[in-house]
Amino acid sequence: MNEIEKIQSLKAEIKEKHEKIKKSMILLVQMLGGEVEPVNGQTYKAVEETGSNCVIESFVYEDGKLMVRTDFDGDNFTLELDSFHTEELANILYLMLEENKNHLQQKIDRLFQAFLKEHRQEEPLYASCCVKYLDNSPHADVTIKLNNELDDQDDLLFYYCNSLNGIKSLCDFGVEEFILTDVYELLDRL
Known part of the structure; x- marks a missing residue:
């Protein structure tokens, strides 16, 4: 296999991996009830395929597709997953879920401390x-x-x-x- 054939083979492998990432993201958002959004107004920036910067507001499963709600300088759009680089969106989804988890765990700690204070250490x-x-x-x-x-x-x-x-x-x-x-x-x- 010459170098050009190796490159073509690797490109096909990358495309296949991107499709697997997309399928996993769709399944994950579906499992979570069809929508994942950040907590506490946390923002995540992404670059659309056209090169335009935007803020990712949420991931939404609609009509059998994973869609991305975005804000382009005050203009809101819901775009298909393929409008972005797959690995960038996968990273944003991961960060949203981690931030949501951390926020909930901190809320549990705050509720626990408030309970202890109110109930005299019980x-x-x-x-x-x-x-x-x-x-x-x-x-x-x-x-x-x-x-x-x-x-x-x-x-x-x-x-x-x-x-x-x-x-x-x-x-x-x-x-x-x-x-x-x-x-x-x-x-x-x-």
């Missing part, structure tokens, strides 16, 4: 939460127990964690068949 037993199964199920409001002790109200509990770190771990993909999407409050009783 630790919470439950967390009122929202979860999303990693399929086409809708979001669900649930109660999670914050220790592994069997509870007499077991039928009201969605999940048992062994600690505060246990509930924080549910913000990560792959820990369970669901992901924690919000924590409303920490409780000492149901």
Whole structure:
């Protein structure tokens, strides 16, 4: 194989990898309910195929396609994934999800500190939460127990964690068949 043939082969391999990245991104956004957007007004900049700079507002699964909501200096557009460099959008999606996870884990820490202050160092037993199964199920409001002790109200509990770190771990993909999407409050009783 000469150098030109090697280059052509590598280009085909890169294109195939980009298609795999796109399919994974579509599946991920679908699993998360069809939309992923940043928290706290965090902005992510990208370059459209035309060379124009823009801000990525969110990723949305619409009509069987992954679309990207953008802001071009105040003008909002929803563009197809192919309007951008795949690896750049994959990196932005990853950063959004990491930032969202970190934000939720910090919220859990703030709720915990507020609970301790209000309840004179008594630790919470439950967390009122929202979860999303990693399929086409809708979001669900649930109660999670914050220790592994069997509870007499077991039928009201969605999940048992062994600690505060246990509930924080549910913000990560792959820990369970669901992901924690919000924590409303920490409780000492149901």
